[in-house]
Amino acid sequence: MSRTSSDRSPDARGNRSCVICAPDSSTAADALLIAEALRERGHGRIIHRAGDGLAALEWLRAPVATRPDLIVLDLNTPRMNGWELLSELKADERLKVIPVVVLTTSAAPQDVTNAYQRHANAYVTKPANLADFEHAVRSIDEFFLNIASPVPRS
Template identity: 65%
Template structure:
């Protein structure tokens, strides 16, 4: 499976307003192989990116919950109601372990919910695990 990762770049949309976390995620993904990472800072920017016909449809969206303008919950609700976007896997990667946040994400059809570890090594390992599952193991819907 590692050979497939080297021959086909995967497109990841990172919706994260914390630049330090965004850089850690980018570094962890780069260690795993060829990834085209686009980072936006809130749900409004993410929807603009996704709806722009000049942009490549991402293979995976990694989503923080707590952001300005349009938070992750609101973004997730819009994406999963949109017939053109709903099949893109969305992994929530956030600091909150609150049961209401977890339940709310799954009620809006998040594909997974991961709490950001505080430890740097654990954080990077979590990102690499998300990447490995969704981009190397899981069968993705075709890009349209």
């Protein structure tokens, strides 16, 4: 898992953290766009990127990992797909309180339903247009990392 911010202490200055689970080269580019859009907001953001679902879960379950304030998840991840990761996250007592936003290319009604049945906090279909994509990411950031109150860290 890579870290795209040099700040190592998310709580020291009130920075909010986000995990982006993006698997392949096309969504890796999306992950970079997401990280850039979050940094442009001018708020302290610590972005962790996992290349696949299993890497994300391993990092989140590591004893030294600081619980993130948000997980942005693509459904098309190798080794452990997004559906499996979402189910694992919401079954884990420590991790189930983290909001999970599914950000994916699928607009299929069954995918939306399945995500909410697995307790996703939001389902966002990736816009094809870059400006619309950046707007969607900024809206996710605004709500989940600025407006909504996070679960207090213990």
